[in-house]
Amino acid sequence: MAERSKNAIERWVDEHRELVLLTAVLPIGRLLSLRDQWVRHRTAPAPDGHDARVARIQDEVRRYRAAQADGKANGLLRTDRRGAVSLNTRIADKSGDTRIHVGDMRAILGLDEERGVVRVEPMVTTGELIDYLDGTGFHLETAIEMRGATLGGLCLAIGMTTHSHVSGLQHDIVEAWELVTANGERIRVTRDGEHADLFRALPWSHGTLGLLVGLELRVVRTPTHVRLRYRSFHDREAYLAAHTERLTCSEPPWYLEGQIFAHDRAVLIEGEPCDPSTAPDLPVVDVAHWSQPFFFKHVESMLDLGPGGEHEELVPIASYLLRHERSMCMTMGQILPTANAPWFRRLFGWTMPPHMPLLKSSRPDEERERGMRRQVYQDFAVPVEHFASVLDQVHDTFDIYPLLIYPCLVRDQGGMVRVPGQHGVPWDGKVRTARMLNMGIYGEPKAIREGDLQYPTVTRVRQLEARVRELGGFLHTYVDVFSTREEFEAMFDHTLWRAMRTRYGAEGVMPGIYDKVRPELDPLQFLVEEAEWAKGEALLGDAESRAGELPSTA
Numbered sequence: 001m002a003e004r005s006k007n008a009i010e011r012w013v014d015e016h017r018e019l020v021l022l023t024a025v026l027p028i029g030r031l032l033s034l035r036d037q038w039v040r041h042r043t044a045p046a047p048d049g050h051d052a053r054v055a056r057i058q059d060e061v062r063r064y065r066a067a068q069a070d071g072k073a074n075g076l077l078r079t080d081r082r083g084a085v086s087l088n089t090r091i092a093d094k095s096g097d098t099r100i101h102v103g104d105m106r107a108i109l110g111l112d113e114e115r116g117v118v119r120v121e122p123m124v125t126t127g128e129l130i131d132y133l134d135g136t137g138f139h140l141e142t143a144i145e146m147r148g149a150t151l152g153g154l155c156l157a158i159g160m161t162t163h164s165h166v167s168g169l170q171h172d173i174v175e176a177w178e179l180v181t182a183n184g185e186r187i188r189v190t191r192d193g194e195h196a197d198l199f200r201a202l203p204w205s206h207g208t209l210g211l212l213v214g215l216e217l218r219v220v221r222t223p224t225h226v227r228l229r230y231r232s233f234h235d236r237e238a239y240l241a242a243h244t245e246r247l248t249c250s251e252p253p254w255y256l257e258g259q260i261f262a263h264d265r266a267v268l269i270e271g272e273p274c275d276p277s278t279a280p281d282l283p284v285v286d287v288a289h290w291s292q293p294f295f296f297k298h299v300e301s302m303l304d305l306g307p308g309g310e311h312e313e314l315v316p317i318a319s320y321l322l323r324h325e326r327s328m329c330m331t332m333g334q335i336l337p338t339a340n341a342p343w344f345r346r347l348f349g350w351t352m353p354p355h356m357p358l359l360k361s362s363r364p365d366e367e368r369e370r371g372m373r374r375q376v377y378q379d380f381a382v383p384v385e386h387f388a389s390v391l392d393q394v395h396d397t398f399d400i401y402p403l404l405i406y407p408c409l410v411r412d413q414g415g416m417v418r419v420p421g422q423h424g425v426p427w428d429g430k431v432r433t434a435r436m437l438n439m440g441i442y443g444e445p446k447a448i449r450e451g452d453l454q455y456p457t458v459t460r461v462r463q464l465e466a467r468v469r470e471l472g473g474f475l476h477t478y479v480d481v482f483s484t485r486e487e488f489e490a491m492f493d494h495t496l497w498r499a500m501r502t503r504y505g506a507e508g509v510m511p512g513i514y515d516k517v518r519p520e521l522d523p524l525q526f527l528v529e530e531a532e533w534a535k536g537e538a539l540l541g542d543a544e545s546r547a548g549e550l551p552s553t554a
Helices: 008-015 017-042 047-069 126-133 151-156 196-201 236-248 295-305 317-321 342-351 356-361 365-374 384-397 457-470 485-491 495-503 513-517 523-549
Strands: 077-079 098-100 108-112 117-120 138-140 174-180 186-190 211-221 225-233 255-262 265-274 310-316 376-383 403-412 432-443
Touching: 017 342, 017 356, 047 098, 047 108, 047 174, 047 211, 108 126, 117 126, 126 138, 126 151, 126 317, 151 211, 174 196, 186 196, 196 495, 225 236, 225 295, 225 317, 236 255, 236 265, 236 384, 236 403, 236 432, 255 295, 265 295, 295 310, 310 317, 365 457, 365 523, 376 384, 376 457, 384 403, 384 432, 384 457, 457 485, 457 523, 485 513
Parallel strands: 077 098
Antiparallel strands: 108 117, 117 211, 138 211, 174 186, 174 211, 225 265, 225 310, 255 265, 255 403, 376 432, 403 432
C-alpha cells in the first residue's frame, strides 16, 4: 500500500507526536474514560433483569433465523460490540452483518461463597469484578491485569495471568457457561452435563458457537495483600534455571512472573497472598497508583540489587491484580518514552492508561500499516523445554526489550489447543497437560530503531509464528495474526469446533474463528515487497563480497 502524501498539519502532528499526546490525546482520553465509567455506573443493569435480557437476545436471534430462511437476512450473526473498545489490535468491520445488542449484558449476578463461584454476564469487565470482590475476602482464581477486558471475551478467547501455572488459563476457572445458540435456544453448559462436548469446545472459540449470556467463575479466599519477592539475575542461564525450577517444583509460588530486560538481565517475581500483620516490617507499595513508576520500570530497578539480589514488599491485592494496567503491559514505554519520568507522573500520571477507543478510532489507515510493518506486538507460548532457543531467536531477530514472561499450565481436553503430539488426534477422554512459558514482545526491532525502514517485520514475525507452530505452541489472538488460514488451523485444532458448529447450528450463521482474528489489513500483501528488500540486501552483500576479492589498485 503506497502511503499518500500528507498535508502540513499531518506532518506537524507526526513530528510532534509526544506533544500531541501530552496536551490532547491523554487528557481528553482520561475525561472520556471518566465519562464512560460514570455512564456504566448510572446505567448498570439490574441483576434480576437477567432473564429478560436473555429472552430479548433469543428473540433477536430467532428473528434473524426467520429472515435468513426467507433470504432477507443481512450477513452473519454477530454482537454489536464496537471494535474500537476491544483491547486487541484490530477493528472489526461488522457493517454488513446483523448485530445482536449485548451492551447491557454487564450485571454481576451474585457471589456464591459456599460454592466458591461468582456469576456474571459476559460484558462485565475485569476491573468491575475486582472492585466488586475486593473486600469480600474473595478474588477470581485467575484474573487478567487489564481493567477494561471483558470476562466473556477473555474466556472465549484467551486469558493468562501469573497464577496460570497453577490454575491454567482464564477459561479453566469456568464452572458453567450460559449460551444462546444459533437457533435461539438457551442452554447451560457444564463439564459433565448433556453439553459436555460443547464445554470443551467453547474456549478459544471467540463467540463462533453461540452467544454467551452468562458465566460462573471460580473464586478463592484471599488475604488483603500479596507478598512479592523480586530476584535479580545478571546471567541468562541462571535466570532460565531459576524460572524453570519455580515453575516445575512441587509447591510453586501462587504468582510467578518474569521480566527480561536484556539478553543477560532479568528479574523473577514470586508472590504469595499475605495478611500484612504477618509481615509488619515489609514496606507496602501501591504499584498501581498513578503516581508510581510503571510496574515494569519498578521491576527493572531491582536489577540495581546486583546478581542474586533480592527484595520483598507487600502490595494490596487489587493493586497487584491491576499492576500492568497503566502501562498497558509494557507498550507505553514505546508509545510515550517519557511517561515514566517523575515530572510526567506528577503532572500527567492521572491520564494513564490512554483511552483505547479514542486511540483506535482516530488511527488512520497508514498509521495502522506503519505499526504493523515497523513494530512487533506479539504474545505466544511454547513448551518450557524450548524456551531458551526461542528466546535466542527473538533476541537475534528483533532485539526488543523488555520481554514479559508468564508461565502457564495448558490443559488438553480435545479442544482448540492441544499439547504437542496431539493435534488432530481424536480425544480419548484423558486430560493431558503441558507446561508452557509465554512471552510478550512489544516494540520496534533494533534494525528499525537504528533507521533501517526496509526491515522485513511481517516476514520475521511469520518466521516466529512458524517456529511456535512447529514446537506445538500457540499465539494469543488479541495480537496481529500474520498466519494464513491453513497455518492458523495447523496451530489450533478445529476438529471438535467444527463438530459443535454443526451440532448447534452455528455453521453459516456465525463467522469462523480465523475470520474474527485476522487483521482488518491483510499483512500478506507486504510479503512480496519484503522479499524484494531481502533480495536487494543479498545482491548488495554478494557485490560487496566480490569487490573484496578484487586486487587492490593502490
